[in-house]
Amino acid sequence: MNKEILLQLKGMNAGYGGLRILHDVNIQVDEGEVVAIMGPxxxxxxxVLKTFFGMTEIQSGSVKWRDKKIDPVPHEVVRMxxxxVPQGRRVFRYLTVEENLEIGAYVVKDKKEVRRRIEEVMDIFPDLKAxxxxxxxxxxxxxxxxxAIARGLMTDPHILLLDEPTLGLSxxxxxxxxxxxxxxxxRRNMAVVIVEHNLKSLLGIVDRAYVLDHGKVVIEDTAESLASSDALERVFLGTYNKRK
Ligand SMILES: Nc1ncnc2c1ncn2[C@@H]1O[C@H](COP(=O)(O)OP(=O)(O)O)[C@@H](O)[C@H]1O
Ligand SMILES: [Mg+2]
Known part of the structure; x- marks a missing residue:
């Protein structure tokens, strides 16, 4: 059975204020898949994550959602x-755990549904429940x-984008x-994209990985194959060459 492609960047050139950061980037995430994006x-x-979310300047190339070209605007992307979950554990520090989760469900109008989702994510994270x-x-x-992750789940997404979720953790x-x-x-058959700098243990939970260097995808591989090669190390050492 072929899985449907959920989210995709095709021939993406994008950046900020006329500056080009991404060069001809092709990345796709299939339904239910866990994908890593790694690199220096x-x-x-x-x-890349911001481009999926309409927070960069798209110079050429396309963003696709379920094989349909979209012009990403943050609130519409949430609704899709x-x-x-951006880098840096951004939670509202002076609000309670529960209040943070309520804010995460801002697109959900039904109060009972919000309560139900809070209980559901609390079951996943017992520490937060306590x-x-x-x-x-x-x-x-x-x-x-x-x-921060739990709050990202409150919209009951098909796909969760996580930017360096383990930064600074033991x-x-x-x-x-x-x-x-x-x-x-x-549990939810929810696709996940995880950005990490250089953390080989990440490969233990993902299906596929992309390695970026200077705004280009230099490696696209299965997690298994990347874990058993030294390609990732070589990208970090600056000695990786696509032709090998
Ligand atoms: N808002 C911005 N305006 C201008 N340049 C930016 C902005 N955000 C990031 N950059 C530049 O884009 C490049 C890639 O940054 P980023 O995507 O944050 O890399 P990574 O997440 O892999 O560390 C860097 O050279 C960075 O300085
Ligand atoms: Mg980053």
Missing amino acids: NGAGKST GVSY KRKEKSVNLSGGQQQML PKLVKTVFAKIKEINE
């Missing part, structure tokens, strides 16, 4: 079923990251966060 600092990973009335400023870094917490992401992917 400044490679353009966040720019895409959720974006702290539901706490102001998020009092949570640990790992808990704040869980909250190796043990990184494992926990990855396990949670995989669990949600399986």
Whole structure:
């Protein structure tokens, strides 16, 4: 059975204020798939996520949603079923865990449905359940990251875009966060795109990976094959050559 392509960048050239950051980028995410985007600092990973979300200047190329070309505008992309959790654990620090989740469901008008979704994400993240009335400023870094992800789930997305979800977390917490992401992917058949800088353990939970360097996709491979090669290391060392 062929899976449907959910979200896609085709021949994408994009950047900011006339500056080109992404060069002929082709990335696709199929329904239910977990995809990694990796690469050095400044490679353009966040720019890829922002382009899916209509937050960059598209110079040429297209964004497609379920094989239909779209002109991405953030609130419309949310309504289509895409959720974006930006870099840096951005939670509302002086609001409680529960209030943060309510804000995440801003597109949902039915109050009962909002309550139902809060209970649902609390079941996924028991740590948050225990702290539901706490102001998020009092949570640990790992808990704040869980909250940022949980908030991203409140729109019940078809696809979740996560920008460096493990930044600054201990190796043990990184494992926990990855396990949670995989669990949600399986439970909801929700596609996930995870951006990480250089974290080989990420390959344990993804199906496929793209490696970006200087705004170009230099590697597109299955997680298995990338994990067993030294290509990723060579990109970081600057000795990777597409022709090998
Ligand atoms: N808002 C912006 N305006 C101008 N240049 C930007 C902006 N955001 C990022 N850049 C530039 O785009 C390039 C890629 O950045 P980014 O996508 O954040 O890389 P990564 O996430 O891989 O570290 C960098 O050279 C960065 O300086
Ligand atoms: Mg980034």
